[in-house]
Amino acid sequence: MYSSGNPTNIANPIKDASVRIDLKTIDGRLTLFETTLCKKLSLVELDEHIDLDPQGYLTAYNKDDIQLICCQADGSISWLVPPIVQARFVQSLKWSMNIIFSWQFNRARPKGKEVVKYELILQDQDLPRPVEVMEVLNGTSNSFRIYNVYPRYFRVTGSGDVRFLEQAVRLVTGDLVLNHGSLEWWSFHDIDASNVSVCGELAGPMAIIVSEETPQGILGETLSKFSIWGLYITFVLAVGRFIRLQCADLRMRIPFENLPSCDRLLAICEDIYAARAEGELEVEEVLYWILVKIYRSPHMLLEYTKGD
Template identity: 25%
Template sequence: MIIDRGIYLRKSLKAKFIFLILMVILVHAWMFFLLPKINNRKFVDNTPAQLWYFFKCIYFGLSAFQVRSGYPTRILGNCICKSYSIVNLGMFYVWKLCPFVLELRILMDWIWTKTTLTLAHWVVVEDIFNAAYIIKCWRDFENEYPHLRGQEKEKIVKYLQGGGMLLGIIFIIWFPLILISLSNTATIKNPPSEAHFTLQLGRYEPLFVMRTQEEDLEPISDADWHKLNMKFEEDLEARTFISSFRREDVVVITIPGNSSSTWDISPPTKASLYNDLISPTNKVVLKAKYSFGRDLDDESVAASEVGNEHYVQLDPEDPADRYNRETIAKQIGNEHYVQLDPEDPADRYNRETIAKQIDNSYLGTVDLLNVFPPYILVPAIGVAEPVKSLLPRNNYGSYSNITLGLERAGDTEWWSMSEIQYHGDPLQENLQPFLTIYTFNERVDSKLFAPFSSYGIIGLYISFVLVVGRLVRLIFSGTSETVMFTEFPNVDYILKLCQDLYTVREGGEMELEEDLTAKLLFLYRSPETLIQFTKYKKRLKNE
């Protein structure tokens, strides 16, 4: 487009012909040879390419007609400005509203047109012509539909012009609220398709690993949904949280009791873990990690996986934690070789202890408190968090309590887990030896509303209402500063001066171009001269 505009301004038919031939060759080479190889699609199967080629052929036909007919001898301004009707005025406004179109035209015209003006003076002349053209269109409209002096403005004009702007401003104020309300009603459910749970002691290999699939993730039943609401009926905070979700947004995840993977740990690492557990000084942390995955589609906007971690501190100073550390250590087992005298009572006790470690005969389980949260909020994007408003407030703690044991079958070892059942919870009356977790899954907006709702109500007001409000404010304020340049009774002489400037420029009269430009600038620098130049002239009687 830029090259074509430059050739047009230079009026070079030879350059236009060469450019047209090159464009025909390049377009056909691209459409029929290069593009099919790049995207592996034939031209007949590529609808967008066919549409683009259709419009390009229309351009080739018009360009060929232009080469045959020749360029105009004079290029005087914009083709839209040949008439002063209200239709031309509307097209002129639309043309000016197109981003960078006006700026590109001014720059290309200045570059490829013979002129003595600087870019700054060129811009001033173009701006004067554009402003005078708009005023001329309005003056012709007022002459075509005159308003008598002293006559009240018609109500239809008030309601169409003022009422339309009033409704527009009200719509701008309420638009963010309407958009947020629509986005809230157009949300779609976003349940997880899989869940991954891991128990890990410090830096060592995970003890328990389980990835649940769709058969272990079920929407909460009507009966359990009713029980859940009845359980927190008297808790205002919990009831408010539950009411923000629908029944299909709550998923019950059942974690089987046995780990899905064996506990493969090397003997040196197992010995290191054993030493850390029986040490009275080393602190051991039990890490409970959970994450949730989704099957994304084209209509939802959400993260493919969200998760979180929870740490249980096994403090060697606490008697209960110290007992749990020693119990897990016994389950792990270890081997240690040392020369012990059977006659020495202390050595005899150590011999018996080492025998238990080598034999791995301890088959008990250990109780761990507050491991997994029973209620988890799964957001669309971000980190899954426990629902604190739903956590039980009793002497058993806030999180689920589990029993953890090491199972063996020959040389294979794996960990098992089950939930410690307490009475009094209507949702846990029929618990099986597995862990149950309830996830509250935030609904997501469709792609239609996601770009807007992501800003929030405050972001929309800042980015839309304030920006549009400032543009509207320009219409209702600051007009007094420009009244001397917008309320011209007659702009015919200014337009004629601009047209004369274009004519002498096309004729190569550069000195006369400078003189007319200086006269035009002088008019706008002298308000008194401008008033005389733009008023209607009184005709003599003999005329």
């Protein structure tokens, strides 16, 4: 019971990760690249000679909370957009174009917030020229580059929010490639992934994540799920208001509560019940109005409830 009320922090690693890149115009949104094939490595599993943090971004965090996420460069879905739809979509690129990159992580806790999604809309200066995207979709080219897509280092808080590491400003740049064959599919090649040799052939999206510990126990899970503001609203405002309503206007109830003796009042109530049972409705009404008259007059109520 004590441990349930007294929260202790335990590790909360990333269980699954996926990446998605969407192309959005005024005509709608198409998914270019998506993969759920991501390898997760904790810092303690890596070779001690591999330095993931040459700039010292991670020194303030527990090694057990740090993970390296390495994803396949090739998407796990095929490009199956019908030619007529693709042709219309290409025309809409002349008017507007946005590229949206998103990470999605699954963790065991907190309850109700197991899935964490981080989404970033690329700035205009980081987008390729619309003509470059049109050439890839029309088949005259096979790739285009997008800049400053997402931060290499970030952390997932205990409450399920994604934050940049305070001092880390390095962003990832990569190439989107449309592969042709019996089927077509997109690939995302992280042009800086070669700097981290531990990913091996996984040259797709790569990130170093700090998944913060979460408290366990009743109080800990409540704090993780609702945050301190949710706890304040629930207990201080809701429970406090309920207690205040129960204790409000106590002075108005003093004449009707804690009476010295209620035997006479109970006798009148029993007589009302007996008259009703015998069908003496006129007698019942007379007794009822006598009882009402007593309660309307504090003086009469005091006289009828005096002790012997």
